[in-house]
Amino acid sequence: MTFLKLTLPLLFCLTLTAAEPPIVPLYPGQAPGSESWDWPETEPTSTDGIRRIANVTRPSITVYLPDNDKATGTGMVVCPGSGFRILAIRHEGEDVARFLNDLGVASQNLLSR
Numbered sequence: 001m002t003f004l005k006l007t008l009p010l011l012f013c014l015t016l017t018a019a020e021p022p023i024v025p026l027y028p029g030q031a032p033g034s035e036s037w038d039w040p041e042t043e044p045t046s047t048d049g050i051r052r053i054a055n056v057t058r059p060s061i062t063v064y065l066p067d068n069d070k071a072t073g074t075g076m077v078v079c080p081g082s083g084f085r086i087l088a089i090r091h092e093g094e095d096v097a098r099f100l101n102d103l104g105v106a107s108q109n110l111l112s113r
Contacts, residue, residue, distance in 0.1 A: 021062045021097075021109075030057045044086075051090035062109040064097040072104035079110045 030037075034057040041055045065071070078100070080093030087093070097107040 021064050024061045024063065026059045026061060031059055050088055053087045053089045054085055056087060059110070062094075062097070064101050064107045064109060066101040066104045066106060070102070070104040071106070074104070075106040075108070076100055077108050077110060 037055065037057050039055045041053065041057060044052055044054055046052060078093055078096045080087045080089050080096075093109045097109045100107045
C-alpha cells in the first residue's frame, strides 16, 4: 500500500509535466561520500561543443517519456560518461534519451541535473 501512495502521485506528476522531463533527486542532500567535497558543481565552458557537467555531488534522474502513440512499454537507463568528475551530459545522456524516445522507449538519464 505504501508503494501505491508513493508511486501514484509521481505518475500523476509525470503526466502533467510531459513538456519538460521531470528531474528526481537520488538523495535528499549530497551523495554519500561527497560530503567533504568543496568544489562547486559547474558547467565548464566548452570549446568543442560538448556540454559537460563537473563535480556532481547531488545526482538525479531525468525521466524521458516517449509520446503515447509511440510508447512500446520498454524502458532503458542511460548513464552519461566521461570520467569521475565530468559528465558528457548532452551527447551521452540527453541526446541518447531523446533518440530512444523516438523509438518509443522510455529512458531515465542518470546523474543529470
